[in-house]
Amino acid sequence: MRRGFPKYIKDEDGNKEVNPHAFIDPNVGEKMIKNITRSLSERNPKHKSYYEANEKEYLKKLNNIEDNYKQQLGSIPKEDRVFVASEQAFQYLTDRYDLKEGYIWPIDTDENGTPNQIKDLTKFIKSNKPATLFVESNVDTRPMKTVSNETGVPIYKKPIYSDEIGKKGEQADTYLKYLEYNLDVLKDGLKK
Ligand SMILES: [Zn+2]
Structure with missing residues (x-):
């Protein structure tokens, strides 16, 4: 497991940037x-x-x-440890719990869901065979729908939370509930 802190990603121009999704x-x-x-x-x-x-x-x-x-997450079998979401936001989690991370767009990109991004993820999915695809609560679902159509891998029935917690009074509306909610979604959605 790679537990460096903070973690860096490369932006569109290849510059190193801190991944802000640590929480x-x-x-x-x-x-x-x-x-x-x-x-x-x-x-x-x-x-x-x-x-x-x-x-x-x-x-x-x-x-x-x-x-x-x-x-x-530790009891998930090796072949099921493939996590796919829209944004490259889950690095802290996937590194910590030894999951392989696939995504459509990198952090801080101007273009979300370009044909090339879709093509790259489709390739990743064909070789890593995730059980489901996750879509974040705050993103456009259309790019992942395209990926799902092209690969035949279904989108998980519930959203996963990343950038923000739920609206007050709705699910995942505190940080602790957000964490618990995501864990439920993960352990169910990653299962083949
Ligand atoms: Zn984000």
């Missing part, structure tokens, strides 16, 4: 919570113990979710 991996979420607590405590030392008590409570839940990711 998709709950282990990175833990780092973020610790940084938030530290920074709040520094700015407002009077409430340090309050922030730390909240952090402790939150990390208990988050660590539990991390355990579930580790166990449930």
Whole structure:
């Protein structure tokens, strides 16, 4: 497993850029919570113990979710470890849990779903044979539909969350629920 932090991708012009989707991996979420607590405590030392008590409570839940990711994704057989979504956003997660990542467009691209991008992913799918294709909650579904039609691999029945959590009152509307939701989608959708 490749666990470097932060992770880099290449943009359209071949320049190295930080992949900003780190929070998709709950282990990175833990780092973020610790940084938030530290920074709040520094700015407002009077409430340090309050922030730390909240952090402790939150990390208990988050660590539990991390355990579930580790166990449930860890038990996926090698041949099913192929994850395909629209954007190259899931690198932190796929590296952490040893999944092979396929995508239509790289991060920060102006063109989403060009014939060449579709062709490349179609090739990836033919050699890696994923069970399903995932579509993020906030992207145009048409490019992945084209990929699905061309490869015969179905799109998973529910969206996966990447760039943003769900709208308030809907599913995945907190970070913890977002992580739990994605894990359910992953373990079901990756199964052949
Ligand atoms: Zn994104």
